[in-house]
Amino acid sequence: MNKRLLPLLLVVALWAQGTAADNINIVRPEDVGLASNKLDNVSRFMRGYVDDRKMAGAVVLIARHGKIAYFEPFGQADVGKPMQRDSMFRIASMTKPLISVAALQLYEEGKLLLSDPVAKYIPEFAHPKVLEMLPEGSNPAFKLVPAKRDITVKHLLTHTAGLPYDFDAEWFPKDRLYQQMYSLYQDAGISSGLYETEGTIGDMVKRLGKLPLARQPGEAFEYGMAADVLGRVVEVASGMKLDDYMHEHIFKPLKMKDTYFFIPESEEPRLAAVWSSDWQGKLERVPDGLHREGKYAFSPSFPYKGPKTFFSGGCGAVSTAYDYYRFAQMLLNKGELDGTRILSRKTVELMTTNQIGDMAATTLHDEGWKFGLGVAVQADRAHYVDAGDVGAFEWAGIFSTRFSVDPREEKITIFLSQTTPFSHHFELWDKLLILSSSSIGD
Amino acid sequence: MNIQHRLKVRLGMTALMLAIAGDAWATAPRISAQMFGEETHADIVAYQSAGGEAKTKGDEVVALELVKEAFAAVGKSPVVDVLPSAQLARYAMTNHDAAAMIGGEGDIPSKESSQNPAQNAAVVFYLKGDAPIALIFAREDARAEPLRNAFNQGLQKIFKNGKYLDILEKHLGKGHVPMDFEKRLKRFNPNLK
Numbered sequence: 001m002n003k004r005l006l007p008l009l010l011v012v013a014l015w016a017q018g019t020a021a022d023n024i025n026i027v028r029p030e031d032v033g034l035a036s037n038k039l040d041n042v043s044r045f046m047r048g049y050v051d052d053r054k055m056a057g058a059v060v061l062i063a064r065h066g067k068i069a070y071f072e073p074f075g076q077a078d079v080g081k082p083m084q085r086d087s088m089f090r091i092a093s094m095t096k097p098l099i100s101v102a103a104l105q106l107y108e109e110g111k112l113l114l115s116d117p118v119a120k121y122i123p124e125f126a127h128p129k130v131l132e133m134l135p136e137g138s139n140p141a142f143k144l145v146p147a148k149r150d151i152t153v154k155h156l157l158t159h160t161a162g163l164p165y166d167f168d169a170e171w172f173p174k175d176r177l178y179q180q181m182y183s184l185y186q187d188a189g190i191s192s193g194l195y196e197t198e199g200t201i202g203d204m205v206k207r208l209g210k211l212p213l214a215r216q217p218g219e220a221f222e223y224g225m226a227a228d229v230l231g232r233v234v235e236v237a238s239g240m241k242l243d244d245y246m247h248e249h250i251f252k253p254l255k256m257k258d259t260y261f262f263i264p265e266s267e268e269p270r271l272a273a274v275w276s277s278d279w280q281g282k283l284e285r286v287p288d289g290l291h292r293e294g295k296y297a298f299s300p301s302f303p304y305k306g307p308k309t310f311f312s313g314g315c316g317a318v319s320t321a322y323d324y325y326r327f328a329q330m331l332l333n334k335g336e337l338d339g340t341r342i343l344s345r346k347t348v349e350l351m352t353t354n355q356i357g358d359m360a361a362t363t364l365h366d367e368g369w370k371f372g373l374g375v376a377v378q379a380d381r382a383h384y385v386d387a388g389d390v391g392a393f394e395w396a397g398i399f400s401t402r403f404s405v406d407p408r409e410e411k412i413t414i415f416l417s418q419t420t421p422f423s424h425h426f427e428l429w430d431k432l433l434i435l436s437s438s439s440i441g442d
Numbered sequence: 443m444n445i446q447h448r449l450k451v452r453l454g455m456t457a458l459m460l461a462i463a464g465d466a467w468a469t470a471p472r473i474s475a476q477m478f479g480e481e482t483h484a485d486i487v488a489y490q491s492a493g494g495e496a497k498t499k500g501d502e503v504v505a506l507e508l509v510k511e512a513f514a515a516v517g518k519s520p521v522v523d524v525l526p527s528a529q530l531a532r533y534a535m536t537n538h539d540a541a542a543m544i545g546g547e548g549d550i551p552s553k554e555s556s557q558n559p560a561q562n563a564a565v566v567f568y569l570k571g572d573a574p575i576a577l578i579f580a581r582e583d584a585r586a587e588p589l590r591n592a593f594n595q596g597l598q599k600i601f602k603n604g605k606y607l608d609i610l611e612k613h614l615g616k617g618h619v620p621m622d623f624e625k626r627l628k629r630f631n632p633n634l635k
Binding site: 127140183184189207 | 477478479481489491525526527528529530532533536537
């Protein structure tokens with residue numbers, strides 16, 4: 001080889017490596033009806049949060065009419081490491097829509113019905129009991145009453161199965177029902193999936209199935225462990241381990257090459273750190289291992305340490321903004337992306353319309369939001385007036401991640417950071433979504 | 443028949459037809475007891491700690507096997523349900539869903555109270571380290587007394603015929619059962635011969 005060419009080849013090789021992750025087509029905002037000057041406000045807004053040390057960093061992606069028009073990293077991913085477009089994030093509860101699509105694929109294949117009782121797949125859920133708290137001072141503090149009906153697959157998809165999270169006890173300290181559920185979950189070793197967990201999801205869900213429910217199935221929106229149970233239903237109905245199923249049927253066909261349950265060692269440097277923020281400028285990197293905020297426990301190292309056998313359908317996935325965009329665009333396209341169909345149009349329509357009747361999806365909003373199958377759906381603009389359209393659907397993750405799909409405007413907004421606690425997320429997201437909506441220029 | 447009467451008859455017939463049709467519209471229940479079997483009510487409940495040390499879990503498995511074997515020795519096979527939470531096991535017994543529970547130190551009534559017929563009675567049958575494990579019987583439960591008699595008899599039997607030691611050796615390894623195990627156990631249960 002000509003020795004004089006060697007430096008040139010090295011430069012070309014390095015350039016190619018550096019741009020591999022950037023090999024994503026980003027269009028001029030005006031080409032898709034977005035205003036560049038308005039999108040500059042998004043950048044200013046995000047930089048402000050980073051400069052004020054409210055969060056360490058984030059990635060924001062905004063797409064319209066099937067094309068990405070805005071895709072920017074901000075701040076740092078880890079100490080001394082700038083955030084990159086292809087940085088990876090613990091998407092936590094944004095795993096739930098992924099698992100919901102898996103269940104709906106099996107529904108389309110005739111392998112399960114939404115009306116199927118969960119006990120058909122996980123026998124421990126047969127004959128469920130519901131926990132009712134007795135007046136304070138009673139011993140025992142609760143009584144168990146038979147559930148009026150069995151839990152169905154639809155109850156899991158709509159969070160109406162009566163399965164809360166253990167950390168609801170931290171968020172609602174005066175609610176005796178949540179305190180009792182926390183105590184039972186602790187007894188039974190029920191893992192939220194947000195920390196390194198021994199055993200498999202099948203082991204854990206069997207124990208969960210023998211515990212009482214917090215609500216009568218189908219009678220209350222109770223956000224929590226349902227997607228973990230759904231993940232196990234996917235395993236049983238498909239005959240595959242959840243990570244294998246997700247890889248074969250969703251991640252691979254959608255070319256979501258950076259989405260995993262447990263991140264490969266080679267990709268670990270791309271995973272953003274989790275940061276604890278008081279929203280006043282005190283920002284600290286949360287070290288590996290179990291971290292407790294009262295009754296809320298998480299471990300930043302769960303995607304790369306521990307036995308790596310517990311595939312949490314509720315919050316176990318790690319992904320990138322671009323990968324999640326591909327998933328969201330598939331939903332916006334009614335089930336298809338780049339010629340690959342993941343779900344039928346009819347099923348996506350079912351998934352993104354209200355399935356909870358008069359109940360309200362109250363986890364991220366007070367009123368005005370309903371729940372489809374795995375995603376919240378905006379029902380009106382009277383209650384949630386800041387941004388979005390009727391029919392927009394979304395979900396979030398507890399480390400401050402969020403996505404929104406607005407079918408009317410064919411617009412997708414994705415925000416990924418790794419900041420705790422979650423309570424600060426609401427204001428940031430609301431403002432970001434307003435800026436995203438305000439950038440519509442046609 | 444006058445018009446009013448005819449109208450009444452027609453209305454009556456229509457109501458009847460609607461009622462029949464309504465019945466025809468009602469579907470059979472999608473989920474029935476036959477689908478999963480009737481709910482079985484446990485005679486005995488136990489609990490297994492989750493995420494605990496393997497050693498603790500091993501003790502729970504031994505205790506469960508000893509109970510089953512003791513009943514089998516007298517030709518009984520009560521339904522035993524292993525719950526994931528001690529609170530639920532205690533609830534099942536106090537609520538008379540079960541007649542007995544396998545429990546540890548915190549669950550066993552004190553010696554004084556166990557002599558009181560109004561209190562739960564307990565039969566210690568195993569040691570987890572130095573801590574007693576007992577089969578605790580619900581009070582005011584018709585199933586409890588016969589269960590207790592059967593268990594006492596069965597326990598004596600497997601203690602005598604060597605089955606008890608076999609179970610311990612199966613789980614702890616041959617020659618790994620502490621020499622003084624029997625002596626210490628008898629301190630909690632002097633009736634064992």
